[in-house]
Amino acid sequence: MKKRFITTSLYCLTVAAALAQAPASYKFDFGSGKVAKGYTAVLPTTHYTKELGYGFTTEAQLTAVDRGQSSRVGRNALTDDYCTSDKPFYFTVDVPEGNYDVTVTLGDKAGESATMVRAESRRLMTGQIVTKAGQFETRTFTVNVRTPKINDQQNVRLKPRERGYLNWDNQLTLEFNGPSPKVCAVEISRNDKTTTVFLAGNSTVVDQDREPWAAWGQMIPRFFKARKVAIANHAESGEALKSFVSEKRLDKIMSLMKPGDYLFIEFAHNDQKQGSAHVEPFTTYKEQVKLYISEARKKGGIPVLVTSMHRRSFDSTGHITNTLGDYPEAMRQTARDENVALIDLNAMSKTMYESWGPETSLKAFVHYPANSFPGQTEALKDNTHFSTYGAYEIARCIAEGIKANVPELAKSLLTDLGTFDPAQPDPLATWNWPLSPMITAVKPDGN
Structure with a gap:
């Protein structure tokens, strides 16, 4: 191209x-x-x-x-x-x-x-x-x-x-x-009248621009009725709560937000890492999340918190091990403290990954042998970032979370979605995604 x-x-x-x-x-x-x-x-x-x-x-x-x-x-x-x-x-x-x-x-x-x-x-x-x-x-x-x-x-x-x-x-x-x-x-x-749903997050949310990588933020537009909702995905790979602010991404969202719009907030994967963007879960992480909530409310917006999905990390018994520490629990506590709707993607992803098991779950993540794509000379083995199939299934979890916890927004979801049980994800055989022409073997920022 x-x-x-x-x-x-x-x-x-x-x-x-x-x-x-x-x-x-x-x-x-x-x-x-x-x-x-x-x-x-x-x-x-x-x-x-x-x-x-x-x-x-x-x-x-x-x-x-x-x-x-x-x-x-x-x-x-x-x-x-x-x-x-x-x-x-x-x-x-x-x-x-x-x-x-x-x-x-x-x-x-x-x-x-x-x-x-x-x-x-x-x-x-x-x-x-x-x-x-x-x-x-x-x-x-x-x-x-x-x-x-x-x-x-x-x-x-x-x-x-x-x-x-x-x-x-x-x-x-x-x-x-x-x-x-x-x-x-x-x-x-x-x-100019449609409700805008702004997304703030990292590589698990962003519009991944190249195959074979994908994230739930680029799949979720498919779930909403035309003219009712626009998804404005401001997430970016490698972002954490503090860097998202310092790069003026939150300022950009606030410059566009109007009363009745939504701000979905999902961070943890990069916030837990040591470095300038690091925040502790029950102190500075919660403080930063509350900043986002406050800024959205000043504009008449509606904040929604999303706990980060698990990484693909199984123990010997086929159960998911927690690699995110206390950050998901800190997000849950903040939702209760601030009376904010919560979508517990962390819990849903655990259920879904374990229903797939260690082998089938590989298909939901970027695991491909060498030469699966042009210019890809080495095998891809990524337990954080999703294939298009995995990203779509995560988006289905988000849609279920909206139905259960964000009822006003749920009115704008398509009526033919049906119900989704993370314990029974859609079979891979039903997934259809013709490849886009832009492809890379370079892993997105963040892990």
């Missing part, structure tokens, strides 16, 4: 004025046929440029198919044609920071299609959508777009690797994946 994002502060300042005048909605008709009224044509050759402000950003060989030429009966300018590829492809639009409702129209008048849609850095927005010949599916989901800018004097202090992420820019990027993705149309409209 070509590097086409310029995510420096200079770029943000250069385009800020133009973006302020950007339209509130965008309508794109994909394909080489007749263009639907009120839509902008998108051809396989519509490559993104800063001047154009939208287009494809991928090296995948795209083609356009126009079914409208074969018959004049039942013609529809929007669905007669589409763009497709035998590889994943990306489409991006320059937009100001904010939340956006995105509607995609998928299908083929004369053939089958199978498409999965992700946004920004591999955020899961839909499952695989399969259509038969002549069938079309329209799906809407809500995407958060953010920039590092806090105000005219302050920016989030990004790590060098973050400058290449797809989620720190003035662009809304969609990834179309699957065995036969066929995109007829994309509509984007700004949504």
Whole structure:
């Protein structure tokens, strides 16, 4: 995939004025046929440029198919044609920071299609959508777009690797994946009224931008109703409570939070390590968590505490050993002290890991033999970070925690999720995740 994002502060300042005048909605008709009224044509050759402000950003060989030429009966300018590829492809639009409702129209008048849609850095927005010949599916989901800018004097202090992420820019990027993705149309409209759920955390929460790594924060958007909730995942690998503050990530969240928004707080893995970010569980850790709670409440926000999931560490009897010390209990105590909703992911993850057992649980974490992915010459053995399957199952735990402990937010969860029992996780055989094209063998920060 070509590097086409310029995510420096200079770029943000250069385009800020133009973006302020950007339209509130965008309508794109994909394909080489007749263009639907009120839509902008998108051809396989519509490559993104800063001047154009939208287009494809991928090296995948795209083609356009126009079914409208074969018959004049039942013609529809929007669905007669589409763009497709035998590889994943990306489409991006320059937009100001904010939340956006995105509607995609998928299908083929004369053939089958199978498409999965992700946004920004591999955020899961839909499952695989399969259509038969002549069938079309329209799906809407809500995407958060953010920039590092806090105000005219302050920016989030990004790590060098973050400058290449797809989620720190003035662009809304969609990834179309699957065995036969066929995109007829994309509509984007700004949504300033939706509830925003901000995520503060580390590598177990972040939008991991490269395969085979994943975290629950990039899976959870799939669980919410369109137009009701936007997930703003500000978590980053290697972060602890203190570093998240010093890098102005909490300031960034507070600059955007409005009354009724949520702040999910999950830290422990890096806070327990010796160093400048270290905090003791029952003293400075609790004090730092209370700071986050206080800041959210000042803005009219609703804090939610999440105990950190266990690492994959089994004893000889097949039970999980606690590698997180007293930090989960300190989080529970803080929730009681501050009258804050708690999602006990620590407890749920123990149940789930032990239900898998030492061998099956390997599939939920990044354990792969050498040469499983391009450029990966050595085996990957990581007992902290998740595979896409493991991250999704953790997200299912989070959704159950929301149902049980955050009832107002639970109203915005999809109604067809069903119940989830961590003692009976979804079988691996049911999991479907076509790989994104960006892959790395480099382990994320944190452990």
